[in-house]
Amino acid sequence: MAFHFLIKLMFRGTMSLESSYPEFRLNQSRYDQATFLGRFRHCLDLIDPRTLLVSEAKLYNSVKLLEDFKNGKLSDGITNKELWEAQKIKQATFHPDTGEKVLMPFRMCGNKIIF
Numbered sequence: 001m002a003f004h005f006l007i008k009l010m011f012r013g014t015m016s017l018e019s020s021y022p023e024f025r026l027n028q029s030r031y032d033q034a035t036f037l038g039r040f041r042h043c044l045d046l047i048d049p050r051t052l053l054v055s056e057a058k059l060y061n062s063v064k065l066l067e068d069f070k071n072g073k074l075s076d077g078i079t080n081k082e083l084w085e086a087q088k089i090k091q092a093t094f095h096p097d098t099g100e101k102v103l104m105p106f107r108m109c110g111n112k113i114i115f
Contacts, residue, residue: 021081024069026066026070026087030042046108047109049109051089051092051107051109052107052109054093062085063090065082065083066086066090092109093107
């Protein structure tokens with residue numbers, strides 16, 4: 001309940017749906033890290049519990065999409081929204097240093113629900 005309130009507060013009047021997905025930048029934040037609101041929104045993205053419900057197929061499709069972007073082999077019609085969502089899923093699931101998949105209870109989004 002509190003999470004939904006924060007999401008509504010986060011997006012209330014700050015930007016339209018179209019502009020909420022800027023040009024994709026691999027391994028960078030979607031939000032301006034020079035502002036408190038940008039850092040706050042980035043943290044909310046990291047602890048979003050919806051990333052726990054992502055299927056294995058979607059998880060590995062997200063990783064493949066980001067690899068295709070990195071290698072310049074993106075299919076036509078891929079949107080910035082799809083790329084940002086893929087990066088969100090990858091960042092919430094894999095350890096940034098080792099690249100290994102983190103078990104659900106130990107993910108940033110998982111320990112908010114379990115504990």
